[in-house]
Amino acid sequence: MKRFLPVYAAAAYLFLYLPLVVLGVFSFNSSKVAMWHGFSWQWYAGVFHNTGLLEAARNSLIVAVTATAVSTVIGTLAGYALWNKRAPVLTNSLCLSLLTPEIVTGVSLLAFFEWIFRFLHMQLGLHTVILAHISFCLAYVVIVILARLRTFDPSLEEAALDLGANEWQTFRRVTVPMLLPGILAAALLCFTVSFDDYVITSLVAGVNSETLPMVIYAMARKGVSPEVNALSVMVTVGLGVFILIAGRLEQAQAAREQRS
Amino acid sequence: MSGGGPPTSFAFQKTHNAMKRLRLLFLSPATAVMALLFFAPLAIVFAYSLLTRGPYGGVMRPWTMESYGRVFDPLYGEILWRSVWVAAVSTLLCLMLGFPLALYIARSAGRKTLLLNAVMLPFWTSFLIRTYAWMFLLRDTGLINTALERLHLIRAPLPLLFNTGAVTLGLVYGYLPFMVLPLYATLEKLDPALLDAAEDLGASPWIALWRVAVPLSKPGMIAGCLLVFIPCLGAYLTPDLMGGGKTVMVGNLIQNQFTTARDWPFGAAASLLLMAIVLIVTRSLGRKGEELI
């Protein structure tokens, strides 16, 4: 099995990245249609000149990072509380929010915002998008955190309490460190769900708050669009670089901990 | 497992109450978010389901239960059944394909976050264009068929696109990370020493896996299945593109009501009924102590 797992993992990663490879190849295609014509950098140049695209990418990042941060914090706290305390109304509503079809969430949030804005004299904008994303991301976070918590032994907490720690210290020093991999997984899931959301975002976005999926769907609706491919390759490479740097930081940290 | 006896000291009782207060405090932000951003909109949807379709879309009075009545129709029952079937198969495949991957990541010391991020990275590009890429790969003149023909393994192109199989592939591809992440969250706690010990005692690696890793990751498996099955049920883009729009699934039906058909009351009623059914089924499936939430 020690040999099987890495081979399987490699195949799995290949499966996950196969469409990206296709997109990457065609981002260098000099023709607009999905048949190879020749090599060209023109679409990459086009992306940099497309201010709408860059602005949309910026908006998407802002929304995803904010919504992830807020949802992860709120969701972790809620998940922890739900671990030992029953709150059927909250859990059922979280479950329901997961079950709601995206378009229903979008339409209902739009109606809700419109109704509220009549009293507040506001308009749709990036803030409504962020609020909408928090609302549907919360359930994901809680589910992942609870799954992680269910593998815990609660007696560790009791031991800390017995030894004189108060509830805050117990939570901060004992539970949270053990939760970290779960928090990370939840945050990643949140970011992914938020970054690529189209239906809900397109309904509650204001005039100035176009996100990347909205722009991409508009450009790509007619079929494979080479500029979109170029942009996707750039986003992937950019985020990939982040991941590699963060991975190095993590490895350095792990090495430091091992040494100490 | 955990503390069985009655509280033995005043200090213990005090911290116990303090923990309760802490938990209550922790629940309040989530409750506020849900109340404002979920319940209020849900109430609006409920109101929509009881109204009538406006002449050009939207809703108007009179109040009526007619939309609910229309949902109870064998046509929609058939659509629901088909969707449940496809979603269930996709979920099962996700579980089988995702478990070894999650296990591998959980066991890679020092590279866990890197590998985990690497799983998510493709999903930070638009799902729509990745679906187009799959369509390009799977169609008759696509990469896979051309490669197989060049290798003389087949003589005519295989119908890899525009059928239920393609839809399943698309769903599995689209939701694999949703299975891997919760599985990883639970498998990460698995001490490799446990598996080594089992092997030392004579068990084959597979049995060790089955007896040790699987029970431990049960909460993760249940969470993953939930996070995959539900969205699969409501998927509309994949059946439209990978399935060639030839089959209607629940997601397409509801999507259609709010877009082309502009029949919001019917869409709202259908969604609410669907949500109620799935909620009841998933809650009743979880026995006490094994609830997913």
Next chain:
Amino acid sequence: MNRRLFLMGVAGATLGCTSGRGRRLNVYNWENYVAGATIPDFEREFKARVRYATYGSAEEMLAKAMSGNSGWDVVFPSNSFVQPMQALGLLLPLDHKRLTNLGNLETRFQSPEWDPALQWCVPYMHSATGILYSKQVSRPPLAWADLWTDSYSRRVTMLDDPAEVFAACLKRLGCSINSGNERELKSARDLAIRQKPLLRAYLNEEVRDQVVAGDVLVAQMWAQVAQVAMDNAPNLAFSFPSEGFALYADNASILRESKHQDLAYEFVNYLLRPKVAAAIAIEMRTATANAAARSLLPEIQRHNTVLYPAHDVLRRGEWFRALPGPVQRIRDRYWTEIKSA
């Protein structure tokens, strides 16, 4: 957490936004309906900033506009949406004195059937639905009935749009595409169900690549999209079915909620300029409703029969109309049955 700080830092750094002063206009249009220079030239000449966004379906735009507070100034409804939007009170009645270039429109668009007095909209681009096919087929599909034969080895697609599929079936039966007659609709539904085993898929513009590659031999397609496909693959052709076909036009309208009405009028008037409209038609390969612009097109584009069908062909065409609620409901029910079959 290192990663989180990282990402937040970058997000913060890019937050330096440039908000321009001066006049603003928000335009919501279909994709591929302006040339690369159209908006920048307008911004320069009128010293304004234009927020230009696109949508893929009229229902999307309608959902936003119906709130009455969407923030958009100029939208482009299809002809069958003009009357509903006007009935919902969403459109601004147009003052022709401020649209001096209105006379540039083709005669048939000066008083179209969906807005005879051009009180609510200004026709912009038009097209039709026909059949895009590969010249290599043994039997060129010149009528809708050909799509029900087995001559194309199942490499046929229809549009994933109930209005279009019903239009094809109804025309085959000799009825109007806007029919609300239950019996006619039922026959149309049965026809569509009979056709389904012969189809490869129901696809919209996505099928363009597959037709070019040869996966699909025959596709029900909009003329404008077909033209782009034909530009890229010379072995393709387009036919306007003999039984009749659907026509549609996209029009410019100003929303009643608009806070920038002056600039909106100037923008619509700007789009009516012959040079501007011609530039868009040439670059995006669309059919403009502007006669003065059409006369500026190069010879070969002016007489392109796909984009500008001849008069006797146009006579077979029929405009889409807004349908009353009960009819819409029957059609929608039948569409679900067709897709489920």
